[in-house]
């Protein structure tokens with residue numbers, strides 16, 4: 001019962017943040033990409049496409065598993081805050097998953113394409 | 124007249140390099156000159172010079188996508204081409220991206236295939252595809268001995284000084300890969316006291332001059348290397364990475380990037396990024412190849428300023 005209730009609460013917070021965004025001062029500002037991609041079940045996904053991490057910035061709760069999926073013809077890899085985590089090469093349609101247990105701001109990059117950069121904020 | 128003919132044949136050779144099967148580097152009067160392999164076959168030996176080395180690049184063993192479903196076949200064709208040279212080169216240089224995914228099996232297969240070359244002296248530098256494993260050890264376990272696992276080293280052959288550099292591990296945040304202060308200091312000590320008349324060959328995976336920064340086609344601190352090379356009379360800088368030939372002359376320094384043996388890449392800025400370029404099947408082998416360098420005897424071999432390609 002408790003878990004059901006907390007899940008309902010997290011849904012509420014997502015709905016609330018979307019509502020707040022829609023009432024923001026700039027009606028043309030882009031929608032908040034990260035909460036939409038953060039699922040309620042402790043998993044989240046980052047797409048690798050056209051040599052970019054999408055979304056470039058992701059906010060998650062501690063304990064969330066993040067999965068990177070490569071949709072490019074080129075291989076990439078994922079390096080998390082230089083030393084926290086490092087994938088092998090991720091070929092087309094392959095995935096890499098990392099669980100973020102500790103709160104903080106993590107820098108994400110690809111050692112093969114230095115312009116590819118992102119952030120994961122763990123609350 | 125003969126100068127003109129030399130230049131003309133050079134122009135023809137460079138034209139062949141853009142579309143032909145491979146290039147041979149000859150050392151003529153201490154000057155390294157790239158010559159198309161197909162053209163070299165019909166050129167009198169005394170004009171061709173002594174074949175010094177062949178540059179193979181971006182073999183990407185393990186790649187199997189549409190742009191080239193069988194990179195093993197095209198590497199085998201490359202090896203057959205080199206083995207078919209009447210005069211065998213003294214050594215082979217591989218300028219990186221030996222493998223596609225840094226997997227042990229890919230490195231093993233690549234080593235096995237490269238061992239089929241008649242010329243057995245092989246020198247390598249890693250590409251970013253060779254250092255993409257989680258532990259960054261697969262390349263160095265196999266090819267790290269020459270550099271004590273650092274990735275940079277030098278050696279001499281036929282009076283030419285060769286310098287192998289690594290520019291795929293360190294980087295400028297958000298920008299280009301770099302050589303780094305430690306490696307640049309090592310280059311300075313390696314070149315110290317060396318005669319300016321010594322022909323120098325520098326090779327690394329990523330271009331050592333900026334071809335296209337948004338795609339990482341350059342090296343962030345390469346100008347600090349170029350400064351050190353300026354006093355030498357003949358410098359040849361060889362790179363891979365961009366899977367196409369681009370050349371530049373700057374003083375006595377010739378910069379040259381090689382084709383891949385695996386798949387072509389787009390011209391700088393054409394498309395979303397530097398990924399594999401799909402071309403019609405009958406076009407593919409015309410866009411793959413090797414480069415080869417010999418020693419030639421005409422001072423005008425230096426004059427190739429109209430040679431920018433790509």
Ligand SMILES: [Cu+2]
Nearest residue numbers: 076110112113
């Ligand atoms: Cu990448």
